[in-house]
Amino acid sequence: MRVVVTGGSGKLGRSVIRRLSQDGHEVTNLDRTGERGRGFTVVDLRDYGQVVDVFMGLDDRHTGFDAVVHLGAIPAPGIAPDAATFENNMLATYNVFQAARRAGIKKIVYASSETVLGLPFDVDPPYIPVDEEYPARPESTYSLVKVLEEQMAVEFTRWDPELSITGLRFSNVMDPADYEAFPAFDADAALRKWNLWGYIDGRDGAQAVACALDKAKPGFEAFIIANEDTVMSRSSASLAAEVFPNVKVVKDLGEHETMLSIDKAKRLLGFAPEHSWRASYPNRTTPTED
Known part of the structure; x- marks a missing residue:
């Protein structure tokens, strides 16, 4: 397919472009910065005119796209003032969704x-492992925008029953170089409790994008995307018991099993993480290996 990736110069975006290109897709990166060439175009996603123009075609480059992968955003809370985060991310996503619809x-x-x-x-x-079944609980402006984007996707696909929009609820994106810091997390179970000790290797995040492009059906679906294990060497059951003693654990957890359930992504998208930090950082031992 001819695939346009917004934010392709970012941490996850680089892995996504690499994976989609390897899969044989013709990929264009839309971002504010990037490597000059036929696969990159400078676009301000806050400007609807720029977005719809490039989606419709670009002289000497392409005549349109078959699919959109939208990653371009301020990527976390606290990077910019809250109002700026809301304005940038909400407007960019509306522009991308609407421009894709018009194109x-x-x-x-x-x-x-x-x-x-x-x-x-x-x-x-409400329970562990968390999944997609309970209502969203945004606790920051950044997260509020993500909830509103998901609702916007629901309405766009209602307007157009042939439209497929997939929201991938990515965990904390990691590259192999980041795994060097993981041993320090063991010193305090609370250090990474903020996301239930989860992560997603950028290469597996890219796999999830590829799976969604291949498998997603018309309508809107949201999926948690995380690796199958946690960032910790301690068992998942012991972490849950220590840090969340009042939370019901609704299944028997594997030794290092993620508490961000990826069962839905496995079942509907065929998502199958391949890059655990435990293999990428072989000098790290776990309690079962001591």
Whole structure:
């Protein structure tokens, strides 16, 4: 397919462009900065005219796209003032969704966020592992935008029953170089409780995007995207018992099993994480290996 990726110069975006290109797709990166060439175009996503123009075609480059992967955003709370985060991210996503609709593009995959689950879990989650079944619990302006984006996707797909929009609730994106810091997390179980000790390797995040482009059906669906294990060497059951003693654990947890349930993504998208930090950082030992 001809796929346009917004925010392709970012941490996850680089992995997504690499994966989609390897899969044989013709990929264009829309971002404010990037490597000059035929696969990159400078676009301000806050400007609807720029977005719809490039989606319709670009002289000497392309005549349109088959699918959109929307990753371009201020990527976390606290990077910019709250009002600026709201304005940038909400407007950018509306412009991308609306421009895709006007251009006749029927497949959109975009970055929602694990934050809609209630991060940083200062209020206990309703149960562990968390999943997509309980109502969103935004605790920041950044997360509020993600919730509103998901509702906007519901309405866009209601307007156009042929349109497919997939919201991927990505966990904390990590590259292999980041795994060097993981041993320090073991010193205090509370250090990473804010997202239930979850993460997503950028390469597996890219796999989830590829799966959604291939498998998603018309309508809107949201999926938690995390790796199958936690960032900790301690068992998942012991972490849950210590940090969230009043929260019901609704299944028997594997030794290091994620508490961000990816069962739905596995079942409907065929998502299957391949890059655990435990393999990428071989000098790290776990309690079962001591």
